[in-house]
Amino acid sequence: MKKVYLVADNIISPLGFSTEENIENLRLNQTGIKKVDDDYIWSEPFFGAVINNDKLSTAWKIVSNDSGYTKLEKMMLLSVSKLLSENSSLDINKCGVVISTTKGNINNLRGHSDEKAYLASISKTIQHYFKLDHTPVILSNACISGGLALAIGKRMIQSEIFEDVVVIGGDLLSEFTLSGFFSFQAVSTAPCKPFCKNRTGISLGEAAASAWLSSNKENVTEEAISISGDASANDANHISGPSRTGEGLYISIKRALKEAGVKSNQIDYITAHGTATPYNDEMEAIAFNRAGMQSVPINSLKGYYGHTLGASALIESIIARHCLINNELFASLGFEELGVSESINVIAKNHKKELTRVLKTASGFGGCNVALVIEKEVL
C-alpha cells in the first residue's frame, strides 16, 4: 500500500498564524485561552480561545482586498493561502480537497439570510477563491472531523483517486456552540484541565488549519512523516456520552495499530482528545489501558487551544508531525494531579525525547472515535 506523507501544514489560531509561531508558543507553555469579554459571543465574561478580529483583519489584508468574507472563511482561506505560498510545488487544483467543519458559518443563522449557514457554502467559497475545477467535499462528523478528514485523505490517496490531498479544517467559537455546551453544564469556569483531578469541563476555542498529504516522496522537504494507520469506530452506546468501556476508541486504536503493523509498546507518544470533561477523560484513560498504553507519554493540547471542534484533531496531528521532526514533547497544560481511575502517563514538563511514532485519537458526540498512527521514517 502506498505511503501517505504529511508534507506541509499551517495553523491559524490564537497562538499564531503560522505553524512555527504555534510551536514557539507551545514551547513557552503559552495558552490561547483567556477571559473573553465579548458580548457578541456571550453576555458574561467566559474562558475561551478566540482569534483577535483586528489581528485577523490585518493578516487578511495582506492576501486579499475583499472584505466580504465571514471570520471563519477568512481564517480558512488565510490558512490555505499560506500553505500554498510556502509550498510552490503544491498545485491545489490537482489535489483532492477535504474540508472538515462541524458548524461552519453558524453565526450567519442569526441574520435574515442564512445562505452562508449551509455548510456547502464553505466549499463553494474555497472553490471560487482558489479557482478549483471541482467542488471540495465537506466532512462534518462532530469532534473527530479533523482527524477523520486526514484518514479520508489518506484513503483517497491509497485508492489512487488522487496523488495529493489538501485537508482544511475550521470552526468558530460561537454563541451557538457555547450555549449548547453550557446547557450540558460542560463548560469550565477556568481554563480547562485535561486529565486533571480538578477538571470541571471544557474550554472552547476557534482555529483553522490546513495540511498537505502526498504519496510523492519528492514533495517531502523535512523529515518524512507518514500516516501509517487509521481507523474509526462507533461506540454504539450513547449519542452524547462516551462509552464507559471506551469501546469505539479501543477498537479504533487496535485497528490503526494493526494497519501500521506496530504493537502498542512501539508508540512513543499519545496526543489525546482530552476535552477535560470528566466522562471523556475517564473513557480515554480506560481505552488506553485496555490497549496496553498506560505508560506511554500522553498529553492533550486543549489547555492551549481550547476545544476547536472540527479543527482540533487536524491541529493536534499537525503538532504531532512537528513533535516527531523536533523530537520534543509538550506539557499537558493545566494538568496537576491525575484525575482518572486508570493510570496514564501525563506529560508534566516540556522535554526532548527521541520519537518515532505517535498515536492521535479523537472522540465525539454520536459515539464516534478515530485513531491515527503518525510516524517518522527511520533511516
Place this chain on the structure above:
Amino acid sequence: MIKEKYYISDYCAIRDKKVFKNGDELYIDSESDNLKDFAKGVYKFLELKYPKFHKMDELCKLGFLASEVLFRDREKIDQDTALVLSNRSSSLDTDRKHQTSIMDREDFYPSPAVFVYTLPNIIMGEISIRNKMKSENAFFVTESFDADFMSKYSEILMNTGKASDVICGWVDLDNDKYDVFLAFLSKKGKKELTKEELNNLYNQ
C-alpha cells in the same frame, strides 16, 4: 489492495409521504400534514418498539426509519457495516431550533436534548446504537447527492477491509422538505455498484 466487485443489494427511499423499498411502494400516508405525524405513522406501520425513537429530532427519525426499512427481512447486520451518509442541509433543521432558543437573551432556554442533534452524524450514532454497529461512520455535506464520491468512498472502505458492508446514502431535511435514500452495499446482489446505478436508483 483487493479490488472486488460490489453490489447494491437493497435500497430504500422516503419521499413525499411515501416509503419505498427496492423500488416498490411500501407505505403511503395521505392523512398526516406534518413530518412528525408522518414519521410516527411509518414507525407504527413498521411495528417498531423502540422508545428512543420519540426523543430523536426529525432528521434522525428519517434516517432511522430508512435504516429499519433497509434492514427488514435481514437476519443479522454485521458489526463492521459502515455508515456513509450525506446531505445538503447538515442539521440545520435542529440548528434553527437551537438558535431560536438563544435568540433572546432575556428568554434564553438552550436545551441539551436539542443541542445534541445539531450535528448531522448523530443519525449514524442512533442507527449504530440500535443495530450494535461498531463501525466506520462518515457524514459528508454536498450540494446534491454525489453518487460518484459516495460509491468511491464506500468501495475504499470495503477494499481496505475497514468495512464488511456499507450503508451509503442521503438523509436531508430542510424547512419541512425531506429526501431520504439509503443503499446497502455488499459483495452480494444483482445490481452492480456503479455511480450510474446508484444515481439511477436515487433518482427512481
